[in-house]
Amino acid sequence: MEAQVQKDLIRGVSSRGAHYTNNKSVSIAWNHMRVWQKLVGTDGSQDLLVFEDDALITNNAIDMYREVQALGILHSNYILKLVTGVPMKWLGTRELMPLDSFFVHSHTYVLKKCLCSTRQNIFNNGAYVLDHNAALILLERFMPMRFHVDVYLHYVGYLFSNLYVVEPNFMVFSGRPSTHQLPQDQHNRIWPDFKEQMLNIVSLDCPLY
Numbered sequence: 001m002e003a004q005v006q007k008d009l010i011r012g013v014s015s016r017g018a019h020y021t022n023n024k025s026v027s028i029a030w031n032h033m034r035v036w037q038k039l040v041g042t043d044g045s046q047d048l049l050v051f052e053d054d055a056l057i058t059n060n061a062i063d064m065y066r067e068v069q070a071l072g073i074l075h076s077n078y079i080l081k082l083v084t085g086v087p088m089k090w091l092g093t094r095e096l097m098p099l100d101s102f103f104v105h106s107h108t109y110v111l112k113k114c115l116c117s118t119r120q121n122i123f124n125n126g127a128y129v130l131d132h133n134a135a136l137i138l139l140e141r142f143m144p145m146r147f148h149v150d151v152y153l154h155y156v157g158y159l160f161s162n163l164y165v166v167e168p169n170f171m172v173f174s175g176r177p178s179t180h181q182l183p184q185d186q187h188n189r190i191w192p193d194f195k196e197q198m199l200n201i202v203s204l205d206c207p208l209y
Contacts, residue, residue, distance in 0.1 A: 014192040026145065029152070042132065048131075051126065061170065061172075073099055077162055078164060079163050113163065114154070116206040125150045137160045
């Protein structure tokens, strides 16, 4: 683990919003990594759905994924995020390029590709699909551990893989309170999260289109 991240965990306050919140967030990242290892250990003929314990996988989600596959856009080395969440659309969504639209149960969805770093919180890893090659790339860059797994998957996904999202968000969650981020943790993250947001805006590397 990176030295600064270790210091953050010991003192209980992150120096960056992208860093781990506490040891529970480290454990979550490790669990995602173990799932990627499972996929890499297969023959690579199938992709893998990963979802956290508060995600509710419904027939609607399965039908949506089948429609995305039918578009013929997803090829080797891809990550498809089933949870998007763009809370600050007033900042713009230049990082997401629309590719195609499709219908599921009378609703229209748009498949978008992430082209660059983000000014917004589209990091949620509540549910996503990835293939064998994307899992390999995530594992290759996982150590030393630095970024919260949601942020890590986004940064590595747009730089070294094909990172896709679907809008609007259609995933359903249980709504249970977070078990890895207590109110004190959330309070401690206000300033680091603000700094992270400013860093994202300054370091934006999106093409002008």
